[in-house]
Amino acid sequence: MTSPGDSGMRETWPLWEVFVRASRGLSHVHAGSLHAPDEIMAVRNARDLYTRRAEGVSVWVVRAAAITASDPDAKDSFFESPQGKEYRHATYYTESDAVPHL
Amino acid sequence: MNTTTDVTTDARADARAAQIADEAGERRFNELLASESRVEPSDWMPEGYRKTLIRQISQHGHSEIIGMQPESNWIARAPSLKRKAILMAKVQDEAGHGLYLYSAAQTLGVDRETMFDQLITGKAKYSSIFNYTTPTWADMGSIGWLVDGAAICNQVPLCRVSYGPYGRAMVRICKEESFHQRQGFEILLELMRGTDAQKEMAQESVNRWYAPALMMFGPPDEDSPNSKQSMAWNIKRFSNDDLRQRFVDMLVPQAEILGVTLPDAALRWNEERGHYDFGDLDWSEFHEVLAGRGPANTIRVSRRREAHENGAWVREAARAYADAQAESRRGLVA
Numbered sequence: 001m002t003s004p005g006d007s008g009m010r011e012t013w014p015l016w017e018v019f020v021r022a023s024r025g026l027s028h029v030h031a032g033s034l035h036a037p038d039e040i041m042a043v044r045n046a047r048d049l050y051t052r053r054a055e056g057v058s059v060w061v062v063r064a065a066a067i068t069a070s071d072p073d074a075k076d077s078f079f080e081s082p083q084g085k086e087y088r089h090a091t092y093y094t095e096s097d098a099v100p101h102l
Numbered sequence: 103m104n105t106t107t108d109v110t111t112d113a114r115a116d117a118r119a120a121q122i123a124d125e126a127g128e129r130r131f132n133e134l135l136a137s138e139s140r141v142e143p144s145d146w147m148p149e150g151y152r153k154t155l156i157r158q159i160s161q162h163g164h165s166e167i168i169g170m171q172p173e174s175n176w177i178a179r180a181p182s183l184k185r186k187a188i189l190m191a192k193v194q195d196e197a198g199h200g201l202y203l204y205s206a207a208q209t210l211g212v213d214r215e216t217m218f219d220q221l222i223t224g225k226a227k228y229s230s231i232f233n234y235t236t237p238t239w240a241d242m243g244s245i246g247w248l249v250d251g252a253a254i255c256n257q258v259p260l261c262r263v264s265y266g267p268y269g270r271a272m273v274r275i276c277k278e279e280s281f282h283q284r285q286g287f288e289i290l291l292e293l294m295r296g297t298d299a300q301k302e303m304a305q306e307s308v309n310r311w312y313a314p315a316l317m318m319f320g321p322p323d324e325d326s327p328n329s330k331q332s333m334a335w336n337i338k339r340f341s342n343d344d345l346r347q348r349f350v351d352m353l354v355p356q357a358e359i360l361g362v363t364l365p366d367a368a369l370r371w372n373e374e375r376g377h378y379d380f381g382d383l384d385w386s387e388f389h390e391v392l393a394g395r396g397p398a399n400t401i402r403v404s405r406r407r408e409a410h411e412n413g414a415w416v417r418e419a420a421r422a423y424a425d426a427q428a429e430s431r432r433g434l435v436a
Contacts, residue, residue, distance in 0.1 A: 011214060012417045032274075033205045035214065037417075038424035049198050052191075053278075069144075 011035060015064040016042040020056035028060050135336055140266040143209040151335055156210050159268055160217045163203030164228035168402050170196045172236040173245060181239060188285055195278050202271040209267045222407035231318050233396030240293055240307035246286015248315035254279050255349045264336035294361045309365045317388045319346040350378050
């Protein structure tokens with residue numbers, strides 16, 4: 001398990017990942033990262049860095065070191081389950097193509 | 103005793119396993135490039151690819167950070183409140199672009215302190231264009247129109263670069279840069295609609311910035327030995343000369359609308375090529391500025407170093423405050 005973007009101990013301030021909600025009703029989406037001493041400054045810096053043109057109505061920040069990612073070396077086997085299971089998609093069912101409202 | 107032999111055998115097995123993993127990684131890397139897909143930080147990548155990208159992205163980041171200086175020079179003297187506000191927004195954008203790029207470089211394993219050190223000790227390169235001075239207000243127009251224009255020409259193709267974090271930074275940067283170019287164009291347009299002295303100021307500024315802006319694309323293709331490898335890695339999408347030609351072709355009609363003359367006697371439409379021909383550039387000047395002997399190299403780096411050093415206590419105080427707050431929260435919980 002690894003944390004994305006965690007580049008070691010030489011930084012004065014820790015690294016934070018920033019998530020921005022573009023407008024009400026949408027999810028927060030990852031926008032980028034920044035350095036800040038604490039969560040309060042991280043939110044302020046995130047506003048200055050990622051919403052200078054009204055890109056967001058809400059910001060989340062989380063320490064990059066607190067993120068757990070799937071093992072990059074195991075990506076093939078880890079994401080293997082959906083392979084060959086096209087029947088999980090509506091497009092798999094072609095007999096009903098011509099039927100209205102289906 | 104055969105302990106030594108066992109250790110050697112283990113080391114050999116480890117080396118063999120690492121080699122197999124590298125071979126698989128390299129295959130995957132080549133597949134990603136061949137399918138125009140993206141390489142992400144946790145993927146295997148050749149050392150040369152990593153090193154070249156760290157250099158390219160950090161230099162690009164440094165250019166944004168140093169690029170704040172020639173313009174911040176004019177914030178206090180801009181001719182109206184509106185122009186001051188616009189210039190501040192633009193300089194703030196450059197700071198943001200620097201940060202996006204530093205973040206992208208960090209995903210390759212270089213830390214920010216190292217990049218800062220390289221910049222303020224003069225070890226790192228940044229775009230030579232920022233080593234020219236900005237003596238007149240019209241230079242704010244020329245920087246926007248010509249310098250940002252050339253930068254956009256260079257950067258738009260980089261949105262499709264093979265390294266994911268770099269491409270994503272470029273998408274954001276390109277969106278924001280388009281205002282920079284337009285505001286520069288409008289500064290010049292306003293001067294060209296003004297008095298004779300204002301027109302002269304605009305023309306004089308364009309005269310100084312035209313050739314350096316064309317040189318921003320880098321040396322001619324035959325003198326750019328690393329370009330071929332960078333293009334194979336999809337971290338450079340078009341050659342220096344191709345981009346320069348594209349830029350000149352866009353520039354000529356824009357100059358006509360402005361009513362300025364581009365200072366190039368050889369500039370003319372070539373019907374056969376379907377492009378504008380233009381004159382040779384003075385590459386000895388380019389190499390001089392690159393070597394640190396431009397009009398403002400020393401002052402740019404020393405300003406940056408002063409700002410970094412003078413800000414050290416702020417960074418440390420903020421960190422100490424955050425630590426103390428965290429400590430007292432822990433105390434309350436206990």
